[in-house]
Amino acid sequence: MKLGVCYYPEHWPKQRWVEDAQHMQRIGIEYVRIGEFSWSTIEPKSGELHWEWLDECLDVLHAHGLKVILGTPTATPPKWLVDRHPSMLATDEQGRVRGFGSRRHYTFSSLEYREECHRIVTIMAERYGQHPAVVSWQTDNEYGCHDTILSYGETDLTAFRLWLSDKYGTVDALNKAWGNVFWSMDYRSFDEIELPNLTVTEANPSHRLDFQRCCSDQVVAFNKLQVDILRQYSAGRDLVHNYMGFFTAFDHHKVGQDLDVASWDTYPLGFLDQESIYRNEEKQTYLRVGHPDFGAFHHDLYRGCGKGRLWIMEQQPGPVNWAPHNPTPADGAVRLWTWEAFSHGAEMVSYFRWRQAPFGQEQMHAGLLRPDAKEAEAAQEAVQVAKEINMLSAAMEMDKDELMSLPSSGKVALMFDYDACWSLDIQPQSRAYRYLFWCYRIYEAMRELGLSVDIISSHASLDMYELLVLPAQAHISSDLENRLHAYKGILLAGPRTGSKTDSYQIPENLAPGPLSTLLPLKVERVDALPEHTQPAVSGRWGKGNLKHWHEQISTELPCLLKDDSGNPVLMGSERHFYLGSCLDNDLLKTSLAKLAEKAELPTYYLPDGIRVRERGDVIFVFNYGVRSISFEPEGAELVVGNKNITTAGVAIWKKLKDQRKHIKK
Amino acid sequence: MKLGVCYYPEHWPKQRWVEDAQHMQRIGIEYVRIGEFSWSTIEPKSGELHWEWLDECLDVLHAHGLKVILGTPTATPPKWLVDRHPSMLATDEQGRVRGFGSRRHYTFSSLEYREECHRIVTIMAERYGQHPAVVSWQTDNEYGCHDTILSYGETDLTAFRLWLSDKYGTVDALNKAWGNVFWSMDYRSFDEIELPNLTVTEANPSHRLDFQRCCSDQVVAFNKLQVDILRQYSAGRDLVHNYMGFFTAFDHHKVGQDLDVASWDTYPLGFLDQESIYRNEEKQTYLRVGHPDFGAFHHDLYRGCGKGRLWIMEQQPGPVNWAPHNPTPADGAVRLWTWEAFSHGAEMVSYFRWRQAPFGQEQMHAGLLRPDAKEAEAAQEAVQVAKEINMLSAAMEMDKDELMSLPSSGKVALMFDYDACWSLDIQPQSRAYRYLFWCYRIYEAMRELGLSVDIISSHASLDMYELLVLPAQAHISSDLENRLHAYKGILLAGPRTGSKTDSYQIPENLAPGPLSTLLPLKVERVDALPEHTQPAVSGRWGKGNLKHWHEQISTELPCLLKDDSGNPVLMGSERHFYLGSCLDNDLLKTSLAKLAEKAELPTYYLPDGIRVRERGDVIFVFNYGVRSISFEPEGAELVVGNKNITTAGVAIWKKLKDQRKHIKK
Amino acid sequence: MKLGVCYYPEHWPKQRWVEDAQHMQRIGIEYVRIGEFSWSTIEPKSGELHWEWLDECLDVLHAHGLKVILGTPTATPPKWLVDRHPSMLATDEQGRVRGFGSRRHYTFSSLEYREECHRIVTIMAERYGQHPAVVSWQTDNEYGCHDTILSYGETDLTAFRLWLSDKYGTVDALNKAWGNVFWSMDYRSFDEIELPNLTVTEANPSHRLDFQRCCSDQVVAFNKLQVDILRQYSAGRDLVHNYMGFFTAFDHHKVGQDLDVASWDTYPLGFLDQESIYRNEEKQTYLRVGHPDFGAFHHDLYRGCGKGRLWIMEQQPGPVNWAPHNPTPADGAVRLWTWEAFSHGAEMVSYFRWRQAPFGQEQMHAGLLRPDAKEAEAAQEAVQVAKEINMLSAAMEMDKDELMSLPSSGKVALMFDYDACWSLDIQPQSRAYRYLFWCYRIYEAMRELGLSVDIISSHASLDMYELLVLPAQAHISSDLENRLHAYKGILLAGPRTGSKTDSYQIPENLAPGPLSTLLPLKVERVDALPEHTQPAVSGRWGKGNLKHWHEQISTELPCLLKDDSGNPVLMGSERHFYLGSCLDNDLLKTSLAKLAEKAELPTYYLPDGIRVRERGDVIFVFNYGVRSISFEPEGAELVVGNKNITTAGVAIWKKLKDQRKHIKK
Numbered sequence A, B, C: 001m002k003l004g005v006c007y008y009p010e011h012w013p014k015q016r017w018v019e020d021a022q023h024m025q026r027i028g029i030e031y032v033r034i035g036e037f038s039w040s041t042i043e044p045k046s047g048e049l050h051w052e053w054l055d056e057c058l059d060v061l062h063a064h065g066l067k068v069i070l071g072t073p074t075a076t077p078p079k080w081l082v083d084r085h086p087s088m089l090a091t092d093e094q095g096r097v098r099g100f101g102s103r104r105h106y107t108f109s110s111l112e113y114r115e116e117c118h119r120i121v122t123i124m125a126e127r128y129g130q131h132p133a134v135v136s137w138q139t140d141n142e143y144g145c146h147d148t149i150l151s152y153g154e155t156d157l158t159a160f161r162l163w164l165s166d167k168y169g170t171v172d173a174l175n176k177a178w179g180n181v182f183w184s185m186d187y188r189s190f191d192e193i194e195l196p197n198l199t200v201t202e203a204n205p206s207h208r209l210d211f212q213r214c215c216s217d218q219v220v221a222f223n224k225l226q227v228d229i230l231r232q233y234s235a236g237r238d239l240v241h242n243y244m245g246f247f248t249a250f251d252h253h254k255v256g257q258d259l260d261v262a263s264w265d266t267y268p269l270g271f272l273d274q275e276s277i278y279r280n281e282e283k284q285t286y287l288r289v290g291h292p293d294f295g296a297f298h299h300d301l302y303r304g305c306g307k308g309r310l311w312i313m314e315q316q317p318g319p320v321n322w323a324p325h326n327p328t329p330a331d332g333a334v335r336l337w338t339w340e341a342f343s344h345g346a347e348m349v350s351y352f353r354w355r356q357a358p359f360g361q362e363q364m365h366a367g368l369l370r371p372d373a374k375e376a377e378a379a380q381e382a383v384q385v386a387k388e389i390n391m392l393s394a395a396m397e398m399d400k401d402e403l404m405s406l407p408s409s410g411k412v413a414l415m416f417d418y419d420a421c422w423s424l425d426i427q428p429q430s431r432a433y434r435y436l437f438w439c440y441r442i443y444e445a446m447r448e449l450g451l452s453v454d455i456i457s458s459h460a461s462l463d464m465y466e467l468l469v470l471p472a473q474a475h476i477s478s479d480l481e482n483r484l485h486a487y488k489g490i491l492l493a494g495p496r497t498g499s500k501t502d503s504y505q506i507p508e509n510l511a512p513g514p515l516s517t518l519l520p521l522k523v524e525r526v527d528a529l530p531e532h533t534q535p536a537v538s539g540r541w542g543k544g545n546l547k548h549w550h551e552q553i554s555t556e557l558p559c560l561l562k563d564d565s566g567n568p569v570l571m572g573s574e575r576h577f578y579l580g581s582c583l584d585n586d587l588l589k590t591s592l593a594k595l596a597e598k599a600e601l602p603t604y605y606l607p608d609g610i611r612v613r614e615r616g617d618v619i620f621v622f623n624y625g626v627r628s629i630s631f632e633p634e635g636a637e638l639v640v641g642n643k644n645i646t647t648a649g650v651a652i653w654k655k656l657k658d659q660r661k662h663i664k665k
């Protein structure tokens, strides 16, 4: 458990660097990310390379014992480079070229731009691959930020036709897979196929899904190009990319396969304010701490993308600048977020940024230091965390590196699948339904029950889990089908599971398609509802309301919940359960508690705003609520904080030795 | 009264066709529409024509006694054809070409595309014009769907300049008619005139109106081209097109003049959810049955466009896929909608579609069969309707063809004029006011009074009506003026009537322009209100509120309703009445009841959700409400259903012989 | 105090002109504005000039003693001219050319178009510069209307690069000023710089601000070109332009420097309905009179732009056509608005328009006459005002020209700065915060206290004011800094004051930057809030809530208001005060009352909807409220109206001689 910070030496006179490095040390920072927006400083003109500043900066940081995560600068190619390769610019869905003047001004499919990236990354990796300060490389920055995955230009069209040709071999195979006969959309050759934008009405959903997959694969290839160079020149260093919150436009699991660690950029207040997933009362209640499950959800998701390894590359340290409104965090919130990350397996939490820049687009984005180089509020919260890590280290009799390696996985798995997300969002059938939101609300309910959850890909091993939830796994591959058959724990599949083939068609035997052997039922009709209509549900497992999505199902399985017409809503027996509707949050929680009980997983109903997470033998308690609450886990002793936890408060407990097997699993 | 279905044999292996035909027969289906999206199957490459499948399919259908409505495939030209004629693509208001990938990818003004249509329709009509299965042809499909009437490309500009030149002769005449002196918009030649999009602020409303008229005329010409070929090769068959709900972008009366029957595509739930005409509480109350007047309004409107002949080409049979939310219909709703159509004069009701396709854009759109070929809920409702038609046939001592010809017109006429609609929507003056919505609410009020209404064009004969309502007839042609003078019944003209000349100018004598001899009054000023301000109205005819539109009128006519300042709101005497404001629904109903009384038309206040419609000596009672209601017309005996009608229920009554003259008119 | 009207002789047969002139005289009109949209009548073809109609019209008007304000016709270049210079068209932010068909179809930066303007204005000025009827020239019409200040075409790019080159000299200076190192946005030459639209995410705010400044300067240059010609050929005539309401896209103070008088176009109902500044309950309450401070705010603002001289060029006389809803004014409202204008220093109020045109875009826009040439309601209100001017003239023993020159400035100044407006709107940080709205609400509060306010530029002299408010003066120039130090009155600076350098950077010493010597405090952090979160505020000066913007401040200054955490919200002592948050309207009013008290300015809490304004020794009382109210200033005698003032009522009082020094200042 270590602290880091994002640093832009090119923004400041080099006379400041030593002072900055000393100050970082004083705060307790050990990692520094640099370089990812510095291309115009490195190469102000084509081929005119300036490394002297970076040489010097790395030496200063190294001299102060700081470990460097060095970013490749490919998220911000300079103007001269763009002018030489105008076709590298992306094109938006309306057909407009997206120009220079901010950042991420390229399309992933541009081979010309990939060559330039190959060039600059190679030179950089040759130069610094063995530098003693460099312990890690970050590829590019926030792939997809500002809606940059889908691009609709000539370059993208060429890449798409090639991708389709590779996938289908013959255009007749494509016509059949897409069902192009439907509206005389049959193609005679791959060269007839267009991008799915600016059509008269929606393009074929199979067409749209393949385009999304193709664009996602361009990201994978773009990243892999850098990875291969870095592996060659800087073997042994951790390769990482920094993902974003609530972002699903490319397959993070695939990108993650080529890297060593997953990291993400954590902005709890910005996302609370910005995202439509949150209800207005949530936006009001959690204004200054963020939603209680925002950080946790993404920590668990990206730990899965990182094959178990997680960093926080950018941690919000104060008000940001990019949300519709940008309030200040509550006192203690930065500490709260930092510990929440550690509790979910983060090895390192890096604050963004060291010092607030007085210029440019993010001049209203806080840092650990203010523009006048004085400490902002968050600096002292970082100091406190650094001290508390030492307290925990002492109490656990582990050094910080050992703390970093504490196990963090849970016994419950939630399957999150990017391909399913795209599939269901392409045709949501009810605007009130969205894949990501539904997954998030299931996660929230499980976390309110005190469960520690792993969020896994559809390719992940299922062996270690007692309870497995497939929120809406649209397509069930035969590999997944086999693993589900072999799975020994409790399984819950949610609405829309198995409702699509790999080609975006309805399975011949209707949903749940291949899962109907495991779950003997048939989805006969779908009732896709507006927000205002929430039919009543009741049965052996409780009562409440369904919403958004409502399947009419025929089955012989025992019914645990039914709608008012007696239609099965939640059904199953023994180990396999199916839920045909989205449920209100309370009934969802009740139902998940029953399943956890079947899985012999202890649960408890936490007070409003309280969350608990275990990592190894450490129990973390967090208060996101508006009131102070006294909360004490059984069989544990206090290491950090108090039993009474104020708003934004944290308490850290150590399990008593003889209790370690009995508490909560 | 017969049933039909829309069928896509090209989507299924031909081995299924016999089974499908047999199944249709079992359900009681007699008509089958096919072909309208099949161009790429007919002609997969330029000039390479494949008729064998269609030959065989027609033979199968014919062998099973099914009558075929054959669609020309011009709504979905294949990709190779589009690539040969790129200028055939439409251009949206923002100047973007609307590409291939869905359907309706052409602009009506493209002469190149018209030639291709001429070619394919000619070959098809030559081949099948005399086929014994073919009883009817449908031209294209849903003209205008996906906002395809107005197009802003080079082709359209050329057509517009030609159209203007034909209309005005000299550009000076155009300058005068449009009032181009207003902002120095005078043109020196027709070639200077541009399309009215992408102007700095709104273009001249006369310019916009003429462009809408021109685009509408392109549709008429496009349709006429196909009609002429079909008349030549397939004389005696009914020519038909399928119109859409709440769609006013071309003049359906003009298109209808060239056809034999009008048909439309009836989706009560999709439109309820989608349209802003409906208030939120209506969307909630009628979620699963549709608004009580949605079907009826369009049946009466399109029967008028069809010169008295009406078919339903596509009847919603379950959830659809294209509305923001897509709930399942109530049990019985499909039967309800079918009978509602018959009660308004439909000869035939055809369900869309036979079998839900597992692929393509509409894969979530229900059919009579599910994707797995099992019957969906609606199939049995169709069976029930087929049986009930036989019951009615027996009770009336008429065969089904005689039932088809039962008279369906009413004694009340509502004038609906596409040109008026365009005129008033171009400058609504209050966003709360829309022509279509106002017409619909008048219709609703009349229907709640149990009146049977004809919706007529401004060219229709008025002789047969006791009561005539002009909701907002913007321009009064001299022909209409003459017919109104000759009209002997009760006349109500609504706000904005006579407020524009044919050139979109204010009449010299102000509104109601030429009608001021019939209605001696002058509209001195207009008060165009936001939704929140609804001034009080009262007078001899009741009290309530006006809304949206409020004219200040000087007149000597007796005032039946006034506003709080004593301004006349509803005025008139003897046979001629004028309403200067939109009224709240209750006061509107009261006022129309008074007028019906003057016209000696019996009315009654129906319970919430109950509707009644007569056709010949048959009385149909429908329940769209949420509660069961007992309802019994006087002097009639029950033929189908019960006196107590549940939600989505239907009861059919036969007038007793001696009552036939006395009931309800 | 005189009346005028806007007249379009080219719309009517010249046979009407004499009758119109006579009718104007009868009403009491003395000024007539003509010509500003008449280019196509003057020059129907290139070089074919038709002056005879204008000669004749000017002679008719002159013969009837009417004074003419002659408009240059450059807001509506004819089609033939646009076709010769297609590059003169503007380009919108989405990159689409904004075509011919309405008005204002040019970009200010087009040198080709400026040449055409030079030509036509020169010919016109030569011809009419010495005409006895012509007393004034209006340049163009409503600069910026329909969002025409910012344009994104090639022409604009060329102008921008030149402007930047002039400003910065070297591109390195620009890189430094903009902080382009931030995201590798450094440029190698001015020719690399693009316009700040269609970037992937927001462009650098310094880039955006300079583009806004450049576009504003194009307007200044465009106007100056005409001014120079008019000064040459028509010396001694008043040069004027007509500005608009709530429009801030160019620097009106700069344009105003080159003119003699400022005028603006006053549409109280259209703006109430259209603008998001107004809350829904305000839109409802003031539906027919407009918001009580709408006219006043702009009168005071534009009087400042006019160096003390103000005309109303277009006064709403009835319903307009361009707002979402267009209600009729209350009886008396036109008179109310006219007198409100006079009370704030207007010399002349001109109604728009003489006669409602029956054609073109504005055919639903009322005039003094209806389309049928009968008087509309407003005509008699104009007659009444003309009579009341005479009553006032008699009572004051001054002729109308003397009334015109009555002093109108107040003792309170509100600084309104276009550059600050742009700066803060480019990065509002909270969507709930907008510079213009905040200025308006401060103005409203001061006016509810009965204060007479001057709205001044940041370059204006401060000497004459007892109280000066800087609502949010983003950048403090050294000149302003010096004048503030020299200022002897009470100063209040609001949130965001001094928060930016001239280059849009955060000052090295943080906000309030250079003002920290005058106001010893530091803004340490900003809490930018959503609408729903309004923290409590209390202290010696009252209690209430803050909203939208909330600064965390360190200071030794006495705190007059604090937030719940004890943070200073309003602070200061003696003469200098700082407010770190936006306050709710009541607390804002209370606080301003305290400051006025310190400035020894008498205030009173006016009843809802009542407003008072003094000009010289005349006291004007207005009632915008929904109820009649009795209101009587002390020490004054009634000249016009009654003590009891109905809705839309006006009372005019004359100060008693011995009271003139004592009342209200």
Ligand SMILES: [Zn+2]
Pocket: A084, A085, A086, A112
């Ligand atoms: Zn290149």
Ligand SMILES: [Zn+2]
Pocket: B084, B085, B086, B112
């Ligand atoms: Zn061609």
Ligand SMILES: [Zn+2]
Pocket: C084, C085, C086, C112
């Ligand atoms: Zn030119």
